Amino acid sequence: MSEAKHTFAFYLGCIAPNRYPGCEAASIKAMKKLGVDLVPLKGASCCPAPGAFGSIDLNVFYAMAARNLVLAEQMKMDIALLCNGCYKSIWEVNHKLKHNKDLKDGVNEVLKELDMEYKGTINVYHTAELLYNERFIGVQKVRDSVTNPLKGARIAVHYGCHLMKPHKDREFEKESMLNTEHPTWMEELVAALGATPVEYRNKMQCCGAGGGVRGYDIVHSLDITNEKMINLKEVKVDALTDICPFCQLQFDRGQIEIKEKFGVTYDLPVLHYAELLGLAQGMSPQDLGLDLHGISCEPFLQKVL
Protein backbone atom coordinates (compact mmCIF):
# COMPACT_ATOMS: atom_id res chain seq x y z
CA MET A 1 0.00 0.00 0.00
CA SER A 2 1.54 3.31 1.02
CA GLU A 3 5.27 3.73 1.33
CA ALA A 4 6.81 3.70 4.79
CA LYS A 5 7.10 7.20 6.18
CA HIS A 6 8.18 6.32 9.67
CA THR A 7 10.73 3.78 10.83
CA PHE A 8 11.11 2.51 14.38
CA ALA A 9 13.34 0.03 16.14
CA PHE A 10 10.83 -2.63 17.14
CA TYR A 11 11.34 -3.62 20.76
CA LEU A 12 9.70 -7.02 21.33
CA GLY A 13 10.00 -7.80 25.03
CA CYS A 14 9.45 -11.41 26.14
CA ILE A 15 5.84 -12.56 26.10
CA ALA A 16 4.91 -11.32 22.62
CA PRO A 17 7.73 -13.09 20.73
CA ASN A 18 7.95 -16.11 23.03
CA ARG A 19 4.26 -16.84 23.77
CA TYR A 20 2.05 -14.88 21.34
CA PRO A 21 4.21 -14.49 18.22
CA GLY A 22 1.06 -13.51 16.29
CA CYS A 23 1.22 -10.13 18.03
CA GLU A 24 4.71 -9.61 16.62
CA ALA A 25 3.85 -10.85 13.10
CA ALA A 26 0.63 -8.83 12.97
CA SER A 27 2.27 -5.64 14.24
CA ILE A 28 4.99 -5.78 11.58
CA LYS A 29 2.59 -6.51 8.71
CA ALA A 30 -0.28 -4.29 9.75
CA MET A 31 1.90 -1.31 10.60
CA LYS A 32 3.74 -1.61 7.29
CA LYS A 33 0.41 -1.25 5.47
CA LEU A 34 -0.10 1.92 7.48
CA GLY A 35 3.23 3.44 6.52
CA VAL A 36 5.25 2.46 9.58
CA ASP A 37 8.30 0.23 9.23
CA LEU A 38 9.26 -1.77 12.31
CA VAL A 39 12.85 -2.99 12.10
CA PRO A 40 14.44 -5.51 14.49
CA LEU A 41 16.21 -4.16 17.57
CA LYS A 42 19.13 -6.55 17.49
CA GLY A 43 20.24 -7.98 20.82
CA ALA A 44 17.43 -6.51 22.93
CA SER A 45 16.56 -8.33 26.14
CA CYS A 46 13.75 -8.38 28.69
CA CYS A 47 12.78 -4.76 29.36
CA PRO A 48 13.35 -5.82 32.37
CA ALA A 49 10.03 -6.79 33.95
CA PRO A 50 9.19 -3.69 36.02
CA GLY A 51 7.50 -5.62 38.83
CA ALA A 52 10.18 -8.24 39.28
CA PHE A 53 13.31 -6.14 38.75
CA GLY A 54 12.02 -2.86 40.12
CA SER A 55 11.11 -4.66 43.33
CA ILE A 56 14.57 -6.11 43.81
CA ASP A 57 16.83 -3.21 42.98
CA LEU A 58 15.76 -0.14 41.04
CA ASN A 59 19.35 0.58 40.00
CA VAL A 60 19.54 -2.72 38.15
CA PHE A 61 16.16 -1.95 36.60
CA TYR A 62 17.44 1.40 35.30
CA ALA A 63 20.68 -0.08 33.94
CA MET A 64 19.02 -3.02 32.19
CA ALA A 65 16.41 -0.79 30.52
CA ALA A 66 19.15 1.69 29.56
CA ARG A 67 21.04 -1.07 27.76
CA ASN A 68 18.00 -1.66 25.53
CA LEU A 69 17.68 2.08 24.98
CA VAL A 70 21.32 2.39 23.97
CA LEU A 71 20.89 -0.34 21.33
CA ALA A 72 18.24 1.85 19.68
CA GLU A 73 20.31 5.00 20.17
CA GLN A 74 23.11 3.28 18.26
CA MET A 75 20.64 2.64 15.41
CA LYS A 76 19.60 6.32 15.64
CA MET A 77 15.96 5.22 15.82
CA ASP A 78 13.05 5.80 18.11
CA ILE A 79 11.62 2.69 19.75
CA ALA A 80 8.17 1.26 19.11
CA LEU A 81 6.89 -1.50 21.38
CA LEU A 82 3.69 -3.45 21.87
CA CYS A 83 3.51 -4.15 25.61
CA ASN A 84 2.45 -1.92 28.50
CA GLY A 85 4.98 -3.48 30.87
CA CYS A 86 7.77 -2.78 28.39
CA TYR A 87 6.44 0.77 28.03
CA LYS A 88 6.73 1.26 31.77
CA SER A 89 10.35 0.10 31.74
CA ILE A 90 11.63 1.50 28.48
CA TRP A 91 9.67 4.76 28.23
CA GLU A 92 9.81 5.60 31.91
CA VAL A 93 13.50 4.84 32.40
CA ASN A 94 14.26 6.89 29.27
CA HIS A 95 12.23 9.74 30.75
CA LYS A 96 13.84 9.43 34.19
CA LEU A 97 17.38 9.30 32.80
CA LYS A 98 16.76 12.31 30.57
CA HIS A 99 15.61 14.37 33.55
CA ASN A 100 17.84 13.13 36.39
CA LYS A 101 21.54 13.60 35.90
CA ASP A 102 22.42 11.54 38.96
CA LEU A 103 20.52 8.53 37.62
CA LYS A 104 22.05 8.97 34.16
CA ASP A 105 25.55 9.12 35.61
CA GLY A 106 24.90 6.04 37.74
CA VAL A 107 23.65 4.07 34.77
CA ASN A 108 26.54 5.15 32.56
CA GLU A 109 29.04 4.04 35.18
CA VAL A 110 27.71 0.49 34.80
CA LEU A 111 27.26 0.69 31.03
CA LYS A 112 30.93 1.65 30.73
CA GLU A 113 31.74 -1.98 31.52
CA LEU A 114 29.77 -2.86 28.37
CA ASP A 115 31.43 -0.10 26.28
CA MET A 116 28.06 1.60 26.10
CA GLU A 117 26.84 5.06 26.97
CA TYR A 118 23.29 6.25 27.44
CA LYS A 119 22.90 9.65 25.77
CA GLY A 120 19.16 10.31 25.82
CA THR A 121 18.76 10.89 22.08
CA ILE A 122 15.65 8.84 21.27
CA ASN A 123 11.95 8.62 22.12
CA VAL A 124 9.80 5.61 22.95
CA TYR A 125 6.29 4.91 21.66
CA HIS A 126 3.68 2.23 22.13
CA THR A 127 2.28 0.90 18.84
CA ALA A 128 -1.26 1.68 20.08
CA GLU A 129 -0.14 5.28 20.47
CA LEU A 130 1.26 5.31 16.92
CA LEU A 131 -2.05 3.94 15.63
CA TYR A 132 -4.08 6.56 17.47
CA ASN A 133 -1.90 9.61 16.81
CA GLU A 134 -2.48 10.99 13.31
CA ARG A 135 1.05 12.41 13.29
CA PHE A 136 2.01 8.76 12.67
CA ILE A 137 -1.15 6.94 11.57
CA GLY A 138 -4.45 7.99 13.14
CA VAL A 139 -7.89 6.38 13.42
CA GLN A 140 -8.96 7.39 9.90
CA LYS A 141 -6.04 5.61 8.24
CA VAL A 142 -6.68 2.54 10.38
CA ARG A 143 -10.32 2.58 9.22
CA ASP A 144 -9.25 2.96 5.58
CA SER A 145 -6.92 -0.05 5.82
CA VAL A 146 -9.72 -2.45 6.82
CA THR A 147 -10.67 -5.00 4.15
CA ASN A 148 -12.49 -7.43 6.42
CA PRO A 149 -14.61 -5.36 8.83
CA LEU A 150 -15.25 -7.15 12.13
CA LYS A 151 -18.97 -6.46 11.74
CA GLY A 152 -21.30 -7.63 14.44
CA ALA A 153 -18.56 -8.37 16.95
CA ARG A 154 -18.98 -6.88 20.44
CA ILE A 155 -15.50 -6.17 21.78
CA ALA A 156 -14.47 -4.87 25.20
CA VAL A 157 -11.14 -3.12 25.79
CA HIS A 158 -8.68 -3.82 28.58
CA TYR A 159 -6.34 -0.82 28.68
CA GLY A 160 -3.98 -2.25 31.27
CA CYS A 161 -2.06 -0.08 33.70
CA HIS A 162 1.46 0.76 32.69
CA LEU A 163 0.89 2.56 29.43
CA MET A 164 -1.17 5.37 30.92
CA LYS A 165 -0.76 5.32 34.70
CA PRO A 166 0.27 7.46 36.42
CA HIS A 167 -1.07 10.06 33.99
CA LYS A 168 0.75 12.85 35.85
CA ASP A 169 4.07 11.49 34.57
CA ARG A 170 2.98 10.73 31.03
CA GLU A 171 3.57 13.03 28.06
CA PHE A 172 1.24 11.78 25.33
CA GLU A 173 0.69 14.18 22.46
CA LYS A 174 -2.97 13.15 22.32
CA GLU A 175 -4.83 14.75 25.22
CA SER A 176 -7.40 11.94 25.36
CA MET A 177 -4.68 9.43 26.21
CA LEU A 178 -4.08 11.25 29.50
CA ASN A 179 -7.56 10.36 30.76
CA THR A 180 -7.02 7.36 33.00
CA GLU A 181 -10.43 7.30 34.70
CA HIS A 182 -12.53 6.71 31.60
CA PRO A 183 -10.52 6.72 28.39
CA THR A 184 -12.25 5.90 25.10
CA TRP A 185 -9.46 6.19 22.54
CA MET A 186 -9.01 2.43 22.25
CA GLU A 187 -12.76 2.09 21.70
CA GLU A 188 -12.32 4.47 18.75
CA LEU A 189 -9.65 2.15 17.36
CA VAL A 190 -11.91 -0.88 17.87
CA ALA A 191 -14.81 0.88 16.12
CA ALA A 192 -12.46 1.72 13.23
CA LEU A 193 -12.20 -2.03 12.55
CA GLY A 194 -15.97 -2.27 12.11
CA ALA A 195 -16.60 -3.88 15.51
CA THR A 196 -18.83 -2.56 18.28
CA PRO A 197 -16.84 -1.41 21.31
CA VAL A 198 -18.55 -2.29 24.60
CA GLU A 199 -18.18 -0.55 27.95
CA TYR A 200 -18.17 -2.54 31.20
CA ARG A 201 -17.96 -2.02 34.93
CA ASN A 202 -14.60 -0.95 36.34
CA LYS A 203 -12.91 -1.04 32.95
CA MET A 204 -9.66 0.45 34.20
CA GLN A 205 -9.02 -2.21 36.85
CA CYS A 206 -5.71 -4.05 36.70
CA CYS A 207 -5.56 -7.60 35.24
CA GLY A 208 -3.91 -8.79 38.46
CA ALA A 209 -0.68 -10.11 36.96
CA GLY A 210 1.77 -7.30 37.67
CA GLY A 211 4.21 -6.49 40.46
CA GLY A 212 5.31 -10.11 40.69
CA VAL A 213 1.93 -11.02 42.21
CA ARG A 214 1.21 -13.65 39.55
CA GLY A 215 4.32 -15.53 40.67
CA TYR A 216 3.97 -14.71 44.39
CA ASP A 217 0.30 -15.53 44.99
CA ILE A 218 -1.43 -16.92 41.91
CA VAL A 219 -4.84 -17.27 43.60
CA HIS A 220 -4.82 -13.64 44.71
CA SER A 221 -3.75 -12.60 41.23
CA LEU A 222 -6.45 -14.70 39.52
CA ASP A 223 -9.09 -13.38 41.90
CA ILE A 224 -8.46 -9.90 40.50
CA THR A 225 -8.70 -11.30 36.96
CA ASN A 226 -11.88 -13.12 37.90
CA GLU A 227 -13.50 -9.88 39.04
CA LYS A 228 -12.83 -8.43 35.59
CA MET A 229 -14.20 -11.58 33.96
CA ILE A 230 -17.43 -11.27 35.99
CA ASN A 231 -17.79 -7.66 34.86
CA LEU A 232 -17.14 -8.69 31.26
CA LYS A 233 -19.67 -11.50 31.42
CA GLU A 234 -22.33 -8.97 32.42
CA VAL A 235 -22.11 -7.20 29.06
CA LYS A 236 -21.91 -10.34 26.88
CA VAL A 237 -18.97 -9.59 24.63
CA ASP A 238 -17.50 -11.75 21.86
CA ALA A 239 -13.90 -10.89 22.67
CA LEU A 240 -11.66 -8.86 24.92
CA THR A 241 -8.87 -6.86 23.34
CA ASP A 242 -5.71 -5.66 25.05
CA ILE A 243 -2.52 -3.81 24.21
CA CYS A 244 -0.27 -5.73 26.59
CA PRO A 245 0.84 -9.36 26.06
CA PHE A 246 1.27 -9.85 29.82
CA CYS A 247 -2.35 -8.83 30.44
CA GLN A 248 -3.25 -11.09 27.51
CA LEU A 249 -1.45 -14.00 29.16
CA GLN A 250 -3.25 -13.30 32.42
CA PHE A 251 -6.70 -13.23 30.78
CA ASP A 252 -6.05 -16.04 28.28
CA ARG A 253 -4.07 -18.62 30.26
CA GLY A 254 -5.65 -17.18 33.40
CA GLN A 255 -9.12 -18.34 32.33
CA ILE A 256 -7.80 -21.91 32.26
CA GLU A 257 -6.32 -21.45 35.74
CA ILE A 258 -9.55 -19.84 36.99
CA LYS A 259 -11.44 -22.90 35.74
CA GLU A 260 -9.06 -25.20 37.61
CA LYS A 261 -8.93 -23.22 40.83
CA PHE A 262 -12.36 -21.58 41.09
CA GLY A 263 -14.42 -23.91 38.87
CA VAL A 264 -15.78 -21.08 36.73
CA THR A 265 -15.77 -21.15 32.92
CA TYR A 266 -15.89 -18.06 30.72
CA ASP A 267 -14.31 -19.11 27.40
CA LEU A 268 -13.87 -15.50 26.35
CA PRO A 269 -11.40 -15.06 23.46
CA VAL A 270 -8.63 -12.56 24.26
CA LEU A 271 -6.81 -10.83 21.40
CA HIS A 272 -4.10 -8.19 21.28
CA TYR A 273 -5.26 -5.17 19.26
CA ALA A 274 -2.53 -5.99 16.71
CA GLU A 275 -4.14 -9.38 16.15
CA LEU A 276 -7.57 -7.75 15.67
CA LEU A 277 -6.05 -5.26 13.25
CA GLY A 278 -4.38 -8.10 11.34
CA LEU A 279 -7.72 -9.93 11.04
CA ALA A 280 -9.46 -6.77 9.88
CA GLN A 281 -6.77 -6.21 7.26
CA GLY A 282 -7.34 -9.70 5.90
CA MET A 283 -4.69 -11.80 7.65
CA SER A 284 -5.86 -15.35 8.33
CA PRO A 285 -6.08 -16.82 11.87
CA GLN A 286 -3.21 -19.11 10.84
CA ASP A 287 -1.05 -16.09 9.86
CA LEU A 288 -1.73 -14.78 13.35
CA GLY A 289 -1.06 -17.99 15.24
CA LEU A 290 -4.39 -17.69 17.02
CA ASP A 291 -4.29 -21.44 17.64
CA LEU A 292 -1.60 -20.72 20.25
CA HIS A 293 -4.13 -18.98 22.48
CA GLY A 294 -5.20 -20.87 25.59
CA ILE A 295 -8.85 -19.95 25.04
CA SER A 296 -10.14 -20.85 21.58
CA CYS A 297 -10.81 -17.83 19.35
CA GLU A 298 -13.13 -19.92 17.14
CA PRO A 299 -16.51 -18.57 18.31
CA PHE A 300 -15.25 -15.04 17.71
CA LEU A 301 -13.72 -15.93 14.34
CA GLN A 302 -16.94 -17.53 13.16
CA LYS A 303 -18.68 -14.26 13.81
CA VAL A 304 -16.23 -12.04 11.94
CA LEU A 305 -14.87 -14.18 9.08
Place this chain on the structure above:
Amino acid sequence: MVRKKGYPEALEKKLHDQRYYREDSNPEFLPKVKAISRTIAHMCFQCGTCTGSCPSAPRSTYRIRHFMRRAVLGLENEALTDPDLWLCTTCYSCTDRCPRDIAPTDVIMAMRNLAFKRDIIPVNFLKTVQAIYSSGHGVPNNDVNRAARERLGLTRDPPTTHMYPEYVKGIQKILDHYKLKANADRIVKEREG
Protein backbone atom coordinates in the same frame (compact mmCIF):
# COMPACT_ATOMS: atom_id res chain seq x y z
CA MET B 1 14.57 12.40 66.96
CA VAL B 2 13.11 15.55 68.39
CA ARG B 3 13.01 18.51 66.05
CA LYS B 4 15.38 21.07 67.67
CA LYS B 5 14.28 24.59 66.99
CA GLY B 6 15.72 26.25 70.03
CA TYR B 7 12.41 26.54 71.80
CA PRO B 8 12.24 26.83 75.58
CA GLU B 9 12.62 23.50 77.29
CA ALA B 10 8.92 23.15 78.14
CA LEU B 11 7.92 23.72 74.54
CA GLU B 12 10.57 21.30 73.30
CA LYS B 13 9.09 18.70 75.59
CA LYS B 14 5.64 19.37 74.23
CA LEU B 15 6.84 19.15 70.63
CA HIS B 16 8.53 15.90 71.47
CA ASP B 17 5.09 14.38 71.91
CA GLN B 18 4.25 15.44 68.37
CA ARG B 19 7.00 13.27 66.97
CA TYR B 20 5.84 9.75 66.60
CA TYR B 21 9.02 7.77 66.88
CA ARG B 22 8.94 4.94 69.34
CA GLU B 23 11.61 2.49 70.38
CA ASP B 24 10.65 0.16 67.54
CA SER B 25 10.84 2.86 64.89
CA ASN B 26 13.77 4.00 62.82
CA PRO B 27 13.89 7.72 61.93
CA GLU B 28 16.19 6.86 59.01
CA PHE B 29 13.52 4.74 57.35
CA LEU B 30 11.50 7.60 55.84
CA PRO B 31 14.54 9.33 54.29
CA LYS B 32 15.69 6.01 52.84
CA VAL B 33 12.27 5.32 51.34
CA LYS B 34 12.13 8.82 49.93
CA ALA B 35 15.59 8.58 48.38
CA ILE B 36 14.86 5.30 46.60
CA SER B 37 11.27 6.07 45.60
CA ARG B 38 11.94 9.69 44.63
CA THR B 39 8.53 10.61 45.91
CA ILE B 40 7.34 12.91 48.73
CA ALA B 41 6.19 10.14 51.06
CA HIS B 42 6.15 12.46 54.10
CA MET B 43 3.31 14.48 52.56
CA CYS B 44 0.78 11.68 53.08
CA PHE B 45 -2.22 12.87 55.10
CA GLN B 46 -3.84 9.43 55.29
CA CYS B 47 -6.93 10.18 53.22
CA GLY B 48 -7.15 6.57 52.03
CA THR B 49 -7.69 7.30 48.34
CA CYS B 50 -4.88 4.84 47.69
CA THR B 51 -6.47 1.92 49.51
CA GLY B 52 -9.83 2.79 47.96
CA SER B 53 -8.27 2.52 44.50
CA CYS B 54 -6.30 -0.66 45.18
CA PRO B 55 -7.36 -3.90 43.41
CA SER B 56 -5.51 -5.97 46.02
CA ALA B 57 -7.18 -4.41 49.06
CA PRO B 58 -10.68 -5.97 48.72
CA ARG B 59 -9.26 -9.49 48.69
CA SER B 60 -6.54 -9.32 51.32
CA THR B 61 -5.31 -7.51 54.41
CA TYR B 62 -2.97 -5.40 52.24
CA ARG B 63 -3.55 -1.71 52.92
CA ILE B 64 -1.34 0.67 51.02
CA ARG B 65 -2.34 3.51 53.35
CA HIS B 66 -0.99 1.47 56.25
CA PHE B 67 2.38 1.18 54.49
CA MET B 68 2.39 4.93 53.87
CA ARG B 69 1.88 5.49 57.59
CA ARG B 70 4.65 3.04 58.43
CA ALA B 71 6.98 5.03 56.16
CA VAL B 72 6.17 8.29 57.95
CA LEU B 73 6.42 6.70 61.40
CA GLY B 74 9.66 4.92 60.59
CA LEU B 75 8.23 1.49 61.33
CA GLU B 76 10.84 -0.25 59.25
CA ASN B 77 10.70 -3.78 60.67
CA GLU B 78 6.94 -3.85 60.65
CA ALA B 79 6.79 -2.74 57.02
CA LEU B 80 9.57 -4.88 55.59
CA THR B 81 8.55 -8.13 57.29
CA ASP B 82 4.85 -7.88 56.42
CA PRO B 83 4.06 -10.43 53.66
CA ASP B 84 1.38 -8.06 52.34
CA LEU B 85 4.23 -5.90 50.98
CA TRP B 86 4.33 -8.29 48.02
CA LEU B 87 0.63 -8.05 47.10
CA CYS B 88 0.93 -4.75 45.22
CA THR B 89 0.34 -5.40 41.50
CA THR B 90 1.98 -2.02 40.74
CA CYS B 91 -1.13 -0.92 38.84
CA TYR B 92 -0.40 2.69 39.85
CA SER B 93 -4.08 3.49 40.46
CA CYS B 94 -3.17 4.94 43.87
CA THR B 95 -0.43 7.03 42.32
CA ASP B 96 -2.79 8.15 39.58
CA ARG B 97 -5.31 9.42 42.11
CA CYS B 98 -3.24 10.58 45.10
CA PRO B 99 -4.45 14.11 45.92
CA ARG B 100 -1.00 15.00 47.28
CA ASP B 101 0.83 13.82 44.16
CA ILE B 102 2.68 11.14 46.08
CA ALA B 103 3.53 7.87 44.32
CA PRO B 104 2.51 5.25 46.91
CA THR B 105 3.36 2.52 44.38
CA ASP B 106 6.94 3.74 44.32
CA VAL B 107 6.99 3.78 48.13
CA ILE B 108 6.12 0.07 47.99
CA MET B 109 8.86 -0.51 45.41
CA ALA B 110 11.37 1.28 47.64
CA MET B 111 10.33 -0.84 50.64
CA ARG B 112 10.73 -3.98 48.54
CA ASN B 113 14.24 -2.82 47.56
CA LEU B 114 15.04 -2.33 51.26
CA ALA B 115 13.53 -5.73 52.12
CA PHE B 116 15.72 -7.40 49.50
CA LYS B 117 18.80 -5.95 51.24
CA ARG B 118 17.75 -8.13 54.19
CA ASP B 119 17.16 -11.17 51.97
CA ILE B 120 13.41 -10.74 52.37
CA ILE B 121 12.04 -11.55 48.92
CA PRO B 122 9.67 -14.10 47.39
CA VAL B 123 11.60 -16.65 45.42
CA ASN B 124 9.71 -16.08 42.13
CA PHE B 125 11.38 -12.67 41.77
CA LEU B 126 14.80 -14.29 41.98
CA LYS B 127 13.91 -16.94 39.41
CA THR B 128 13.18 -14.17 36.93
CA VAL B 129 16.69 -12.85 37.59
CA GLN B 130 18.16 -16.30 36.96
CA ALA B 131 16.21 -16.68 33.71
CA ILE B 132 17.36 -13.30 32.45
CA TYR B 133 20.96 -14.01 33.44
CA SER B 134 21.06 -17.11 31.27
CA SER B 135 18.97 -16.04 28.27
CA GLY B 136 18.27 -12.32 28.48
CA HIS B 137 14.54 -13.07 28.70
CA GLY B 138 12.28 -13.35 31.73
CA VAL B 139 9.93 -15.55 29.69
CA PRO B 140 12.21 -17.50 27.33
CA ASN B 141 11.34 -19.14 24.02
CA ASN B 142 10.43 -22.84 23.73
CA ASP B 143 10.19 -25.45 20.96
CA VAL B 144 6.41 -25.24 20.46
CA ASN B 145 6.74 -21.50 20.04
CA ARG B 146 9.76 -21.83 17.71
CA ALA B 147 7.74 -24.03 15.37
CA ALA B 148 4.83 -21.57 15.53
CA ARG B 149 7.10 -18.61 14.77
CA GLU B 150 8.44 -20.41 11.72
CA ARG B 151 4.89 -21.04 10.52
CA LEU B 152 4.12 -17.32 10.85
CA GLY B 153 7.10 -16.42 8.70
CA LEU B 154 9.14 -15.20 11.67
CA THR B 155 12.62 -16.34 12.64
CA ARG B 156 12.60 -19.37 14.96
CA ASP B 157 14.16 -17.23 17.66
CA PRO B 158 13.28 -13.52 17.90
CA PRO B 159 16.08 -11.10 16.91
CA THR B 160 16.78 -10.45 20.59
CA THR B 161 19.39 -12.01 22.87
CA HIS B 162 17.79 -15.30 21.77
CA MET B 163 19.10 -14.97 18.21
CA TYR B 164 22.23 -13.09 19.25
CA PRO B 165 23.39 -14.78 22.46
CA GLU B 166 26.63 -12.77 22.34
CA TYR B 167 24.55 -9.90 23.76
CA VAL B 168 23.78 -11.88 26.94
CA LYS B 169 27.28 -11.10 28.20
CA GLY B 170 26.40 -7.43 28.62
CA ILE B 171 23.36 -8.33 30.69
CA GLN B 172 25.47 -10.61 32.86
CA LYS B 173 27.93 -7.77 33.42
CA ILE B 174 25.12 -5.52 34.65
CA LEU B 175 23.70 -8.17 36.99
CA ASP B 176 27.18 -9.07 38.26
CA HIS B 177 27.99 -5.40 38.85
CA TYR B 178 25.20 -5.34 41.41
CA LYS B 179 25.98 -8.91 42.59
CA LEU B 180 22.36 -9.70 41.81
CA LYS B 181 22.93 -13.13 40.29
CA ALA B 182 25.16 -14.26 43.15
CA ASN B 183 22.62 -13.09 45.73
CA ALA B 184 19.73 -14.66 43.84
CA ASP B 185 21.55 -18.00 43.61
CA ARG B 186 22.45 -17.89 47.29
CA ILE B 187 18.93 -17.09 48.49
CA VAL B 188 17.25 -19.62 46.18
CA LYS B 189 19.68 -22.29 47.41
CA GLU B 190 19.00 -21.42 51.05
CA ARG B 191 15.25 -21.67 50.49
CA GLU B 192 15.10 -24.68 48.23
CA GLY B 193 18.35 -26.48 48.98
